[in-house]
Amino acid sequence: MKNWIPKNKTVRLAVVAVLLSVIIYFSALFMVFGETKKLENLYNDSESQSYKEEKLSTIKSIVETNKEIIQKLRDFFIQKGDEVKFIKQIEETARASGVESSIDSINIKTGQGGSPSKEDVAVRMKMGGSWGNTLSFIDKLEKLPFGVSINRVNLDATTAGQWSGSVEFIIFREK
Numbered sequence: 001m002k003n004w005i006p007k008n009k010t011v012r013l014a015v016v017a018v019l020l021s022v023i024i025y026f027s028a029l030f031m032v033f034g035e036t037k038k039l040e041n042l043y044n045d046s047e048s049q050s051y052k053e054e055k056l057s058t059i060k061s062i063v064e065t066n067k068e069i070i071q072k073l074r075d076f077f078i079q080k081g082d083e084v085k086f087i088k089q090i091e092e093t094a095r096a097s098g099v100e101s102s103i104d105s106i107n108i109k110t111g112q113g114g115s116p117s118k119e120d121v122a123v124r125m126k127m128g129g130s131w132g133n134t135l136s137f138i139d140k141l142e143k144l145p146f147g148v149s150i151n152r153v154n155l156d157a158t159t160a161g162q163w164s165g166s167v168e169f170i171i172f173r174e175k
Contacts, residue, residue, distance in 0.1 A: 076147045077118060078173040086146060086171060090125070093144070097137035099129035104166065108173075121171040122151075128164035138167060147172030 063070065078086050087103060094101035102125070109120040127134060134155060142150060148169055155165035 072145075075145060076172065078121070078146055078171055080173065083121065083171075083173070087123075089144070090123075090141065093140050094125075094127065094137050097129070097140060098133040099127050099137040101125055101127040101137075109170075119173045121173050122168065123171060124166055124168045126164070126166050128158070128162065130161055131163055134163050141167070141169065 083106075087106075091101060091103075104124040104126050105122075106124075107122040109122060127137065129137070138150065138153060141148060148171055150167065150169045152168040153165070154167075155163045158164050
């Protein structure tokens, strides 16, 4: 009956073989998981790069399609350094309307409206002329192709048919 019980040496050898097999299995399993993770990362990086390229291409296409609208928006804001040109345009508009004008003050208000990319330039202008010419000037001032917001108009009749006063408005300017 003792023949079916393996000898102590055989059991030890079998246990060592099983343990060695388990260690080799788990080592190989961890190596496979590591390589799989590397492949997943490479795939995600390549997918991310192709996504970025596709998104960039889409943005370029949108910019190209809306080039005129974007230019109108850029022209809405006075560019830094173009203030003198803009003021000359206002004075020319006043002359064309038949209104005498002079700029009383110019103040720059930084950071209005929470936008870090624009400034408001507050302008106070004295003017005088007939009622129709004065209103025509204010109307043309509002319709300039720039960002102009009229805050206050103050007019008084000085003589019959002649009005004088001031107009305060804001010009939107990029920083």
